[in-house]
Amino acid sequence: MWKTILRRFLIMIPEVIILSILVFLLAKAMPGDPFTGSINPKADPAQIHHLMKINGLYDPWYQQYWNWVVHLFHGNLGNSYQYQEPVTRLIGSRAANTLWLALFTMILTYVFALPMGVYAGRHEGKLPDTVIRVYTYVTYCIPFFVILVIGIWIFGYVLGWFPTTGSISSDATGWLHTLGSRFYHILLPGLLGALFGTVNIVQYLRSEVIDSKHSDYVRTARSKGVPSKDIYRHHIFRNSLLPIAAFAGYSITGLLNGSIFTETVFSYPGMGLLFVNSISYRDYTVITALVLIYGILNLIGTLLSDIILSIVDPRIRIQ
Amino acid sequence: MAENFERHSDISAADLARLTQEAQAEATPSTAKIIWSEFKADKPAMAALIIIVGFILFVMIGALFINTPKMMETNIMGYFNQPFTADYWLGADSAGRSVAKQLIVGSRNSIGIAIGLTVISSTFGICWGLISGYFNGYIDWGMQRIYDFMMMLPMTMMIIVLVTIIPHYNSVTLTFIFSIFYWEGTSRLIRSRTLAESEKDYVAASKASGTSHWKIIFREIMPNISSLIIVDCTLSFAENIGVETGLSYLGFGLPSQTPSLGTMIANANDPNNITQYWWTWLPAALEIIILCLSISYVGQVLRRAADASQRQGALD
Numbered sequence: 001m002w003k004t005i006l007r008r009f010l011i012m013i014p015e016v017i018i019l020s021i022l023v024f025l026l027a028k029a030m031p032g033d034p035f036t037g038s039i040n041p042k043a044d045p046a047q048i049h050h051l052m053k054i055n056g057l058y059d060p061w062y063q064q065y066w067n068w069v070v071h072l073f074h075g076n077l078g079n080s081y082q083y084q085e086p087v088t089r090l091i092g093s094r095a096a097n098t099l100w101l102a103l104f105t106m107i108l109t110y111v112f113a114l115p116m117g118v119y120a121g122r123h124e125g126k127l128p129d130t131v132i133r134v135y136t137y138v139t140y141c142i143p144f145f146v147i148l149v150i151g152i153w154i155f156g157y158v159l160g161w162f163p164t165t166g167s168i169s170s171d172a173t174g175w176l177h178t179l180g181s182r183f184y185h186i187l188l189p190g191l192l193g194a195l196f197g198t199v200n201i202v203q204y205l206r207s208e209v210i211d212s213k214h215s216d217y218v219r220t221a222r223s224k225g226v227p228s229k230d231i232y233r234h235h236i237f238r239n240s241l242l243p244i245a246a247f248a249g250y251s252i253t254g255l256l257n258g259s260i261f262t263e264t265v266f267s268y269p270g271m272g273l274l275f276v277n278s279i280s281y282r283d284y285t286v287i288t289a290l291v292l293i294y295g296i297l298n299l300i301g302t303l304l305s306d307i308i309l310s311i312v313d314p315r316i317r318i319q
Numbered sequence: 320m321a322e323n324f325e326r327h328s329d330i331s332a333a334d335l336a337r338l339t340q341e342a343q344a345e346a347t348p349s350t351a352k353i354i355w356s357e358f359k360a361d362k363p364a365m366a367a368l369i370i371i372v373g374f375i376l377f378v379m380i381g382a383l384f385i386n387t388p389k390m391m392e393t394n395i396m397g398y399f400n401q402p403f404t405a406d407y408w409l410g411a412d413s414a415g416r417s418v419a420k421q422l423i424v425g426s427r428n429s430i431g432i433a434i435g436l437t438v439i440s441s442t443f444g445i446c447w448g449l450i451s452g453y454f455n456g457y458i459d460w461g462m463q464r465i466y467d468f469m470m471m472l473p474m475t476m477m478i479i480v481l482v483t484i485i486p487h488y489n490s491v492t493l494t495f496i497f498s499i500f501y502w503e504g505t506s507r508l509i510r511s512r513t514l515a516e517s518e519k520d521y522v523a524a525s526k527a528s529g530t531s532h533w534k535i536i537f538r539e540i541m542p543n544i545s546s547l548i549i550v551d552c553t554l555s556f557a558e559n560i561g562v563e564t565g566l567s568y569l570g571f572g573l574p575s576q577t578p579s580l581g582t583m584i585a586n587a588n589d590p591n592n593i594t595q596y597w598w599t600w601l602p603a604a605l606e607i608i609i610l611c612l613s614i615s616y617v618g619q620v621l622r623r624a625a626d627a628s629q630r631q632g633a634l635d
Binding site: 011015018019026029030031137138140141142143144145146149150152153157158164256257260261264265275276279280282287290291294295298299302 | 464470472473483484560569584588600607615
């Protein structure tokens with residue numbers, strides 16, 4: 001098993017390197033240069049030339065790439081042109097919001113999906129199963145951003161139950177109030193994300209339950225006289241829990257990709273909204289850093305899931 | 320050939336006709352027939368199919384009669400015209416442009432891009448999956464690593480970045496940019512089926528008799544998994560409608576002068592529009608929901624038709 005994990009790590013290294021090269025080249029291909037905005041229009045072209053030369057912008061690309069990587073390891077991602085502050089600090093302040101929302105959505109997704117999956121599997125082919133199947137099918141088909149827009153319209157504007165912008169209300173004082181306000185702001189996006197993101201977990205759990213219903217250990221438990229409710233709760237559910245937990249890694253990647261839409265619709269100041277804003281302001285240092293961060297987070301998510309799955313399911317290990 | 324047969328065979332012509340008829344009656348019905356009977360058995364699926372085909376035909380033909388540049392001109396007289404009036408069936412937006420006309424042209428653009436994206440990305444994904452699955456070994460390993468790498472990329476972000484880098488883009492370039500990132504799902508599915516298929520006897524027999532690799536892949540394995548391909552294409556078509564409209568909604572898809580279902584939903588970004596002028600964005604949102612649900616439903620029926628144990632339609 002350690003071999004699998006080690007191999008998985010080794011494969012990851014070239015992936016990160018290629019990702020960073022790709023991101024770097026994309027950043028180079030974007031119009032403008034790092035001094036856009038920090039120089040006033042009257043600046044002497046010769047002076048700009050000199051600045052570019054000192055900062056190595058005329059070097060061959062691999063040299064520049066190397067410098068960029070060295071800076072990266074020092075935690076220096078450059079300055080944001082729009083906000084005039086270091087990118088690391090800028091992103092650091094937004095990352096907490098995004099991760100907080102993603103974590104909340106994920107927990108809610110599991111809260112909704114686990115009982116539904118077990119219930120659907122237990123009553124396979126009967127009415128509850130059909131209802132849950134239709135529900136997962138509908139939620140899976142509709143593009144998520146449409147749901148967000150309709151959700152914010154109904155619950156945010158028409159009914160006025162939830163706030164429609166921001167991550168915290170401006171008059172929140174005291175830590176309890178602050179925490180409550182933060183929670184209130186992520187409640188609607190979290191609920192929508194969870195209700196419309198259950199399909200993978202429900203379907204997996206359902207088929208898992210149906211499979212184990214006829215397995216030997218369940219038959220043993222039944223013949224011992226264990227009540228049906230306890231069989232589902234303790235025997236079958238326990239066994240299916242680990243592979244389900246492994247889905248957490250994949251769902252992180254899905255949530256991060258979705259965060260661009262969620263945060264735009266709810267004007268929620270996280271990394272996704274920062275990305276969209278930076279694109280419209282052509283703030284390239286921020287864009288580059290965000291693409292890199294999202295790529296690495298995706299990688300870690302998949303890595304986590306793969307490792308958990310290889311621990312749980314020996315079939316994956318044999319390669 | 321028939322003459323040749325008669326000369327060498329002692330079966331009479333009448334017998335031959337009878338035998339042929341019997342064989343035809345017993346043969347497995349053609350895929351098209353199975354799908355058709357499946358639709359006949361499932362009324363909602365039939366309704367969904369009619370909705371999709373009728374709607375696509377309607378917007379494709381209807382858009383031909385609409386002069387897009389003229390439609391997109393600002394008409395101050397129609398400023399937020401109420402819906403259900405004679406001139407504006409679905410009202411008008413902030414520039415006095417008819418929502419109904421924009422909806423028709425926008426649907427044409429969005430559906431067109433979704434079809435293009437499905438064709439390009441599925442073709443690529445199918446080829447990738449077939450080759451990767453068939454040439455098990457180093458080729459497969461290498462292709463899998465590229466696949467892993469593509470899966471790791473933050474797709475939405477990469478598309479947005481590419482769209483900003485490319486100075487002049489239109490719907491064709493946009494379709495190609497999307498296609499770079501949306502072949503993975505198909506390729507993965509096709510690869511796993513091809514892996515199973517290449518183990519079968521007919522492939523081994525074909526290899527032994529010296530058929531070329533390409534012929535085995537595209538003339539023998541591909542037809543055998545064709546039902547899977549049809550199902551997957553339908554389902555990814557439904558998904559792809561969401562792809563273009565989503566990015567247009569964010570403002571990184573079609574340019575604002577080209578209406579799309581996504582840019583119309585983007586009207587909802589304005590708090591005034593979303594509450595008071597619901598007709599500027601709600602029809603587009605509902606249309607996407609109905610389209611996606613109908614297309615995926617048709618996909619489900621096709622999937623059932625492909626899997627003999629789930630069929631509901633009765634043949635013969």
